[in-house]
Structure formats: C-alpha cells, structure tokens
Amino acid sequence: MSQNTDAPLGAxxxxxxxxxxxxxxxxxxxxxxxxxxxxxxxxxxISLGLVVLLALVGVAxxxxxxxxxxxxxxxxxxVRAQPAFDVxxxxxxxxxxxxxxxxxxxxEGGGAAGTGIVLSDDGLVLxxxxxxxxxxxxxxxxxxxxxxxxxxxxxxxxxxxxxxLKLKDASGLVTATLGxxxxxxxxxxxxxxxxxxxxxxxxxxxPGKVTALGRQVTAAxxxxxxxxxxxxxxxxxxxxxxxxxxGPLVDTQGHVIGVDTAANAGYVFDEGLRPHEGFAIPIxxxxxxxxxxxxxxxxxxIHIGPSAFxxxxxxxxxxxxxxxxxxxxxGGPAAKLGLKANLLVVGIDDKPVTSATALIALMDTxxxxxxxxxxxxxxxxxxxxxxxxxxSGPIG
Numbered sequence: 231m232s233q234n235t236d237a238p239l240g241a242x243x244x245x246x247x248x249x250x251x252x253x254x255x256x257x258x259x260x261x262x263x264x265x266x267x268x269x270x271x272x273x274x275x276i277s278l279g280l281v282v283l284l285a286l287v288g289v290a291x292x293x294x295x296x297x298x299x300x301x302x303x304x305x306x307x308x309v310r311a312q313p314a315f316d317v318x319x320x321x322x323x324x325x326x327x328x329x330x331x332x333x334x335x336x337x338e339g340g341g342a343a344g345t346g347i348v349l350s351d352d353g354l355v356l357x358x359x360x361x362x363x364x365x366x367x368x369x370x371x372x373x374x375x376x377x378x379x380x381x382x383x384x385x386x387x388x389x390x391x392x393x394x395l396k397l398k399d400a401s402g403l404v405t406a407t408l409g410x411x412x413x414x415x416x417x418x419x420x421x422x423x424x425x426x427x428x429x430x431x432x433x434x435x436x437p438g439k440v441t442a443l444g445r446q447v448t449a450a451x452x453x454x455x456x457x458x459x460x461x462x463x464x465x466x467x468x469x470x471x472x473x474x475x476x477g478p479l480v481d482t483q484g485h486v487i488g489v490d491t492a493a494n495a496g497y498v499f500d501e502g503l504r505p506h507e508g509f510a511i512p513i514x515x516x517x518x519x520x521x522x523x524x525x526x527x528x529x530x531x532i533h534i535g536p537s538a539f540x541x542x543x544x545x546x547x548x549x550x551x552x553x554x555x556x557x558x559x560x561g562g563p564a565a566k567l568g569l570k571a572n573l574l575v576v577g578i579d580d581k582p583v584t585s586a587t588a589l590i591a592l593m594d595t596x597x598x599x600x601x602x603x604x605x606x607x608x609x610x611x612x613x614x615x616x617x618x619x620x621x622s623g624p625i626g
Contacts, residue, residue, distance in 0.1 A: 315482040323484040326374030327406035336366030343428025345477030353400030357476030359393045363626040374404040385523035389531040394523040409485030411512035422468040424477025438468030463509040470508030479510040539623020552576040553589040577605035598622040
C-alpha cells in the first residue's frame with residue numbers, strides 16, 4: 231500500500247524493561263564492526279496502482295511482496311571509517327528486543343518480511359506500515375526468546391508508515407529502550423539492526439553515522455508511478471536493506487532513535503542514493519503515533535482496528551477524475567452489487583474522490599460494517615450511487 235505524507239517520547243509504554251542476557255555474536259574479523267550477513271535479496275512483486283487492492287476499501291497493496299529468490303547484486307567496494315564505539319556490544323544489547331515479521335499476502339499469492347521493535351513485555355510491537363500492508367495472516371518470531379507468535383494489527387498510519395502490532399499470548403519479552411530523536415545530531419554514531427533479506431535468524435547490523443536531519447523523501451513504484459512522501463526523516467550512511475524495514479536504528483548506547491525504512495527493487499526513493507545510505511523515521515514521531523493507536527485515538531491518518539474491504543482494484547482515473555476500477559474481487563461486497571471494471575469511483579458518502587490515493591485516504595477512516603454510499607460514473611459521465619457494506623479484509 232503506499233500513501234503519502236508525517237510525531238516526545240520519554241517512555242509511553244508502562245511495562246518495565248526486562249533485563250536481557252545477550253548472546254554476543256561470534257567475533258568477526260574486526261570486533262569493532264561485525265559484518266552484515268550476506269543474504270540473497272528476493273524479487274519484489276509490486277502491485278500498487280496496477281492493483282491498489284482496496285483492503286480498507288480493499289487496499290491490499292504489497293509493494294513488499296516477495297516472489298522467488300534472486301541472486302544478490304555484486305558487492306560494491308567501499309572504504310568506510312571504523313565506528314568509534316563497540317558495535318558488537320550495542321547489537322548484543324538491542325537484538326533481544328527485535329522481532330522478525332513474516333506475512334502472507336493472500337490476495338496476491340505472495341509473502342513479505344520485515345522487522346519490529348518490542349515496546350512492551352506483553353507483546354506490543356512497532357514496525358513500518360508497509361511491512362504488514364496487504365497481510366491476510368502474520369507470524370512474528372521474537373529474537374529474545376526464539377518463540378513464534380501470531381499477531382494482529384491494532385492500527386496504522388500509512389502517511390507516516392507506522393503500524394502497531396500485538397502478539398498473541400506473549401509475556402516476559404525483552405523491551406527496547408527508546409531514546410530521544412530530537413537530540414540526535416549530524417555525525418552521531420548509529421547502528422541499523424534488522425532482518426535484512428527477510429531470512430530471519432540473528433539480526434544483521436550495519437553501523438554508520440547520521441548524515442542529515444529532517445529529510446523529506448518520496449518513494450515511487452516504478453511500475454505504476456504511485457508515490458508516497460515521508461517527512462522529517464533521519465538520513466544515515468548505514469546500509470539499510472530490504473527486510474530491515476521496521477527495525478531499530480540505535481545510538482551508541484543502544485537506545486532506539488529511529489525506525490529503519492528501506493526501499494526495494496521496483497519501489498525506490500527519488501534521491502538516487504549511493505550505497506550505504508538510508509533513512510529512519512524518528513522514534514519520537516513513531517512512538518507518539520503508536521501511543522495514539524494504543525489509546526484508540528483515530529484521526530484522518532490513523533486507522534484503528536480491522537481494515538474495511540470491498541474488493542476492488544483501482545488505478546488513478548487521471549486528471550482528477552476519480553479512481554478507475556480495474557477489477558472486482560469475486561465474492562466481495564462490490565461484486566455482489568454488480569460493480570464492474572472501467573467504472574470510475576467519484577464519491578464516497580458525498581465526499582469527492584479524485585484519485586486512487588484520495589479513495590484510499592477516505593477508506594482509512596472506515597471499518598467493516600460501515601454503510602458506504604459509493605458513487606460511480608460510466609462512459610458519458612452518467613452516475614449511479616450504491617450502498618456498500620465492507621467486510622474485514624487484508625491489512626491496510
């Protein structure tokens with residue numbers, strides 16, 4: 231799913247942090263900088279725009295849907311300065327508070343993988359929205375205890391690319407220590423930790439430093455041209471990779487200062503980034519959004535609870551005309567009412583729909599069981615209005 235747009239921290243999570251008994255990785259050739267594990271990147275099956283599956287009106291967009299494995303790209307030779315802190319110790323401190331996230335994208339016949347940050351000992355997990363977007367089921371493995379858990383999404387904010395999960399029957403988990411991203415300065419040392427390549431196991435780590443603050447970045451789907459804008463980001467020269475998304479960016483003390491956000495093949499940032507450059511959502515922004523989700527405070531950008539699904543795939547109609555229906559999911563609410571491809575969705579509850587993006591934003595404010603008055607237009611501009619009742623569907 232992709233949608234554009236952008237939140238003090240302290241410790242909004244009431245649960246006390248658990249003490250971990252870290253398992254220090256085997257000594258690498260240079261104990262100051264453990265090498266990132268080499269993992270094959272998986273090909274990305276982008277569906278946003280080609281199919282903006284409205285899983286909130288069905289938007290089940292998997293721009294991080296993995297297909298068959300492909301060989302890794304040849305390594306890029308670079309000389310990098312050694313970090314002036316003990317990276318292995320930082321990784322050992324933080325890793326027990328990290329989870330690997332694997333999701334199934336049932337409507338797309340694929341899967342996705344990412345990382346999460348444990349916020350409470352009973353299983354609240356912070357991650358990127360795009361990690362769980364389009365998920366029909368989800369399994370989370372806690373690195374600290376090695377156990378697997380089913381998970382549900384409590385809510386999400388696609389405009390800031392943040393989601394909050396709850397692990398089923400979790401207790402006694404090691405929690406991350408949140409820092410204050412507002413105190414971060416250019417040149418500060420950092421480590422990006424995550425599930426690079428989506429293969430699970432011990433987290434990979436990439437050290438580096440902060441290179442810019444307050445960045446605005448647009449990510450584009452190369453197939454459809456759909457874009458998503460994130461603002462206020464931390465830019466680092468740590469090598470944040472696919473699968474790291476949702477993982478912690480930590481300072482030299484092991485305090486989480488950001489949420490790693492990675493681009494992918496076919497879904498790229500507009501910056502023309504060099505190797506060893508990446509972005510992270512400031513933890514103050516992410517934690518504030520997660521706190522509001524936990525408190526059930528919905529907004530124009532924050533969706534609480536299950537996603538509404540009507541079973542349409544759409545693209546922009548063009549020139550602000552609406553959201554063009556590309557296909558209708560068999561058996562879904564839209565199909566049962568006779569909606570068909572090539573009709574243009576131009577309104578929801580008397581609010582204008584000018585594009586697929588606008589339709590998704592409107593549907594983020596709705597839930598399963600809501601009665602929606604959907605206005606569609608056919609050739610020649612003739613319109614009709616039907617009442618749709620969405621059901622529970624894929625995430626976001």
